[in-house]
Amino acid sequence: MSGPRRDPDLVRAYVRTGGRSRATRDLDLVTLVVTAKNPPKANANPQAMAPDARRVLGLCSTHGALSIAELAAYLDLPPSVVTIVVSDLMDGGHVDSPVPAESMPEVGMLEEVLNGLRALAV
């Protein structure tokens, strides 16, 4: 069954996230998420996790990241819910954000974006 609307029920979102409406971390739609390299033992027993957490963790990989927006799209969950779930999974050590080799100012990122786009135009 495929309805046009996906779970627009706010009460459900509230229940799904354990009664919270805010994430414990400052995450963005484009925050990248990977499975933690040394996950806690609880990963071995995914049935013990809440269904949404289990689904998010199941989609995450150690071999390549997905953004929070991508996790939300693949799982048909609102990004606001995924943000809270990912935040909890990070707190529990189940998932991480990749650590950049170096921090880069915005102008440096823009230069990288510009170069990448120019390469596409060739």
Place this chain on the structure above:
Amino acid sequence: MGYAPSRSDTAVDYVADTVTRSVKLLVAGNFGVGKTTFVGSVSEIRPLRTEETITEASVGVDDLAGLPGKTQTTVAMDFGRITVSATLALYLFGTPGQRRFLPMWDDLARGALGALVLVDTRRLDQADEVLAVLEERGVPFAVAVNEFDGAARHPLEEVREALDLDPETPLTSVDARDRATCVRALITLAEFLFHRLESRP
């Protein structure tokens, strides 16, 4: 019920495992202006869609019933991805421009490098709202006219005047179905954003 159908049949496009950083640009504009087509033309992955429930302020009529003038609306966002270097992924978010979707802009605009505003010359007046929202949020932007088949070709200078754009705001034209023109418009935006930051003391 509640859970959407399984997507297990759908391949998941993970970001390359060398990528550790991400940035976003907005592709903003009114309904039907070609945002989804644009994102699809430049994205390296099949464009994805998310939906968020927002509370929007409704206008007028509800007052008679003594209800608060607010309704729940589901807003869809289409987005795509371009891996611009070995370590950096660029995400492009199609963003509905109407003011009543403002609650969504909080998440979208935060941290966005900038926005490309798509406009339709047949409905230029509708672009005012998008431009105003971006200006209020301090999101720097460039404008691209989507040249639909059959749309009158307006000289860009007339469009600039009609939209009351600053002289430095880049204005280009695209065919949202044509990847090359879309990439060029993004380059124009990125050049503008880069020089804008670079020239700062």
